[in-house]
Amino acid sequence: MQGFNKYYPPDYDGEKHKSLNAYRGKHALGDRARKLDKGILITRFELPFNIWCGTCNNHIGMGVRYNAEKKKVGSYYSTPIYSFRCKCHLCDGWFEIQTDPKNTRYVVVAGGRQKDEEWNPEENGGFAIHDTEGNAGPADPLVALEKSTAAQNHATQVQIPRLESLQEVSDHYNSDPYVLSSLVRKRFRAEKNMDAAKREVDDQLKGRYGLPETLQLVREDDEAKKEAREQWEKGRRDFEAQTSIKRARLYRSATPASLSIMGSSFQGHNALSSLKARILGNTRRSSSLRSKGKLLDGSN
Numbered sequence: 001m002q003g004f005n006k007y008y009p010p011d012y013d014g015e016k017h018k019s020l021n022a023y024r025g026k027h028a029l030g031d032r033a034r035k036l037d038k039g040i041l042i043t044r045f046e047l048p049f050n051i052w053c054g055t056c057n058n059h060i061g062m063g064v065r066y067n068a069e070k071k072k073v074g075s076y077y078s079t080p081i082y083s084f085r086c087k088c089h090l091c092d093g094w095f096e097i098q099t100d101p102k103n104t105r106y107v108v109v110a111g112g113r114q115k116d117e118e119w120n121p122e123e124n125g126g127f128a129i130h131d132t133e134g135n136a137g138p139a140d141p142l143v144a145l146e147k148s149t150a151a152q153n154h155a156t157q158v159q160i161p162r163l164e165s166l167q168e169v170s171d172h173y174n175s176d177p178y179v180l181s182s183l184v185r186k187r188f189r190a191e192k193n194m195d196a197a198k199r200e201v202d203d204q205l206k207g208r209y210g211l212p213e214t215l216q217l218v219r220e221d222d223e224a225k226k227e228a229r230e231q232w233e234k235g236r237r238d239f240e241a242q243t244s245i246k247r248a249r250l251y252r253s254a255t256p257a258s259l260s261i262m263g264s265s266f267q268g269h270n271a272l273s274s275l276k277a278r279i280l281g282n283t284r285r286s287s288s289l290r291s292k293g294k295l296l297d298g299s300n
């Protein structure tokens with residue numbers, strides 16, 4: 001048992017024993033240090049991922065804790081690589097997990113297999129995060145020479161012309177900013193004046209005809225004029241057609257009525273007298289319709 005208290009027995013000699021642990025023949029870490037002579041310290045280790053035990057083939061979930069034998073097995077640069085040897089809690093098998101400082105992860109090295117749940121960016125069109133060997137050149141000097149020559153050709157034939165053309169474009173647009181700016185501002189001013197003049201004309205028109213402020217007026221140009229003329233001609237044709245139909249109907253209805261009204265004494269007379277009769281008949285007919293409260297146009 002470790003010396004947990006500060007009781008110093010009568011035979012304790014500070015010169016000889018140095019410490020209470022040494023006096024009792026115990027290590028400060030107690031039972032966890034029982035394999036310290038083999039470089040092994042017993043620590044509590046929690047599984048960082050799901051594994052299958054290699055001996056009993058059972059699935060062991062992430063987060064299960066073991067009293068693992070921790071041991072330094074190597075180093076990556078100055079970082080030690082530790083191995084954790086755990087005894088399966090479902091069987092008597094052992095499995096070993098090591099740290100991997102290069103890739104900042106844990107790997108199962110013996111006695112089990114890791115459930116692969118890692119997202120591999122390279123498999124999915126991305127790039128590896130830990131590209132530690134990316135700068136290592138090819139071992140063959142000829143391959144290295146070829147690579148450097150290809151890079152040089154690419155630089156002279158592709159990259160430099162492209163840079164030059166970009167520089168030219170940049171110079172073209174930035175050589176004289178004052179002229180470019182004044183050009184743009186001049187054009188803007190002209191457009192603004194045109195808009196203002198047009199708005200004034202529109203406002204006058206709206207004021208004259210009492211049109212609403214929000215009404216959008218059509219811009220006066222050749223297209224609009226042509227369309228307006230076509231519309232006007234169409235309306236004119238329709239109106240003329242209507243008028244001629246009305247006139248013909250009026251004529252047809254008026255002629256027999258006038259004859260019946262004026263009596264048979266006018267029959268057989270010349271054209272002048274028949275015209276007179278028709279006019280009289282029309283006048284009479286229209287006055288009788290008005291007395292009924294109808295419009296002349298509406299009755300036709």
Ligand SMILES: [Zn+2]
Nearest residue numbers: 053056088091
């Ligand atoms: Zn097992």
